Amino acid sequence: MSSSVTRKISKTVVTRRQMLKVLGATGATAALVACGATPTPAPTTAPAATNTSAPAATDTSAPAATATTAATDTPAAPAATDTPAATATAAAAANSGGKVLPADAAPPDQQVYLLSGAAGPGTDGQITGSVYNRSGLADVYAVPLTRINHDFEMVPGAASTWSVSADGLTWTFKLRNDLPWSDGSGNLNADDFIATMQHMADPAVAYDFTWYWDKGTGNIKNFGEVVAKKATMDQLGVNKTDDYTLIMETSVPTPYMPRLTIYYMPFNAKALAAATAAAPNKDPKIGAQYITDPAKCVSCGQFLVKNWSPTRFEAVINTKAAPDIMPFLERVIFVPYQNAFQAYQAGQIDNVGIGSAADIETVLNSPTLSKDATPDVGDFRTDYFFFDVLQKPYDNLKFRQALAHLLDRENIVKNIVKPILGRPAYGFLAPGFPASNEEALKDIQAYNPDMAKQLYQQSGLKVTNLTIIYRNDNPPYNAICSTYADAIKTNLGINVDVKAMDGKTFTADTLATPSIPFGCVSYGMDYLDPSNMLGVFKGNKLGGRHTWNDKQYQDLLAKAGPMSQEPERTQLYQQAEKILTESCAFVWIYHRTPVNLWKPYLKGPGFLPGKVNTNPGWAWPANAGFTPYFSSMYITSEVAAAKRTIP
16 A cells, blocks of 8 residues: 555445556555453464564664663664664764764764655645555554564554454554653553444545445454444443453454554544544544644654645654654655756755656666666566456457467567566566465466467467557557567457557446456555455455456455464465466566665664565555554755755
8 A cells, every 4th residue: 555545446336356456556654554351261372473573673772772662562683784783982974863873973963864755735744544545654653553673574553562362353462662652641542443334434534544444354243234334433442451452353363463553553532532623623634633723733653744735744853752752853844846857856845756667767767776676576566468367258258378478578678668677577476475486387388389370270260350458558568568468469360459448448448347448557555465366366256356257266365264273374375376377367577666766874673685675665554654664764964965955
């Protein structure tokens, strides 16, 4: 889920799978974001260590100077080669929050992170309210239950540990008791999380992310029923046993719950109630926007809002944040530059994402810019061709196999996409994503024109014309589709037209039955679990995206979904992806690797290569509180030579 996603969805008409999953918007964000004590089954230890303990120190901790880091939340500081420790002398500089800066850091007045963007008018400053319209830096005013590190491992957030009951239905999150709210109202506690979940389920809020917590994804007990006014708030499956023990009940076992809760960004319950009471007609949707008002902003995260306007958005250090949460940075400023790439080159901003072929060429041809460039996995997005297998000639497996073997992915990535922006895809799950097994799938749809000709002959078909339809909002698609069309014409003698379609019509036609016969689209994850990615192919009558449906595939997904045992669960998902790939109802094109440019004076553990994610630089979800990045990044003294001007 991207922090800059601009999509909307009706929560009562269609599902997330039926609407948004066809859109193919970029992720970065994705994404994305009760009652009294009730008895719960005795919890067991969480299934895997990655669910309950912090990972290697090189990914999450602040430099050694911050010795007050809470051991339950952030592991020991990294080696000095990762982030230089500050000299323990009286002369060591500290920021306005009293956090000692590393020895090579610029002075506090230069600890300012500059970005291109702006606060959307009236949009919620946290994850609740309108996820798909929230503004840049919307998710840094609180601490979510869990977070994710550079290698996409789960690490503690507001919850220091978590466990699940023997039946897999009840999750117990033990909360930290040392995360103070900036208004002096006390520490973040279970009531704040309960109030936030109730707010998200409130029908009056019209929350556009309800699918995430409802059946099929989060499975929070009675969440959908509360949204539909078929159950009351006291029946919502989020409760507490004490102020620092949060209980989440699910309708079915949901082993990936800790992965979902990186988006569980809490409101301050008291501030939310006060803002709602003061809103016209006590409107909770307006009340939730208290975070956008500098005079009312309440935070237990790294920052507080100082300015929120269409022309300038500024967040400043929360000096009351817990020591390990507190940033080295003093400020983060968004200014809406018309061309962010040019602003980066002019030294006006410190980070920018690029994606156009022209900009990539500029980067690759510049010794300076090419050093700043880092490809990222983004939201693990994969672009692919699809067929409506209920329509002729695409109901013929041999014919689909023939077409699959005519896609020259290596050539497309090299000459159209550019290697820095993507890598050839031979499976749906990109390398690094849980359960990815691409090497084992590589031969199934490998480029092989001779085999394609044989399979076409074996199909018994004589096809004269085909049409590829693609969404008109992805620039490489025209060239990719045209290249594929030429290969089909050259090898099979079939004429192939290529047509663009606007996104709204494309979405409607893809979900229809019959659907677009032969199309091109992409999909990126919402949360890091195979159930999310592979669930896209459940069949459009089952809430999926396409007409293809396979009982064995569905059975594997159904069996793997609630399982907590690894590696058995992973093996089931890998079997399912193999069936999916062998069906050739989908022809994988490439995995996107969006490129970010980072100024060399940005430093911290997050800018180092990880063990699994070997790319340096912040990975998804980047500029958000879903990761520990903001607690450990800083501006080095090299910024002086850059002659940067702070707006």
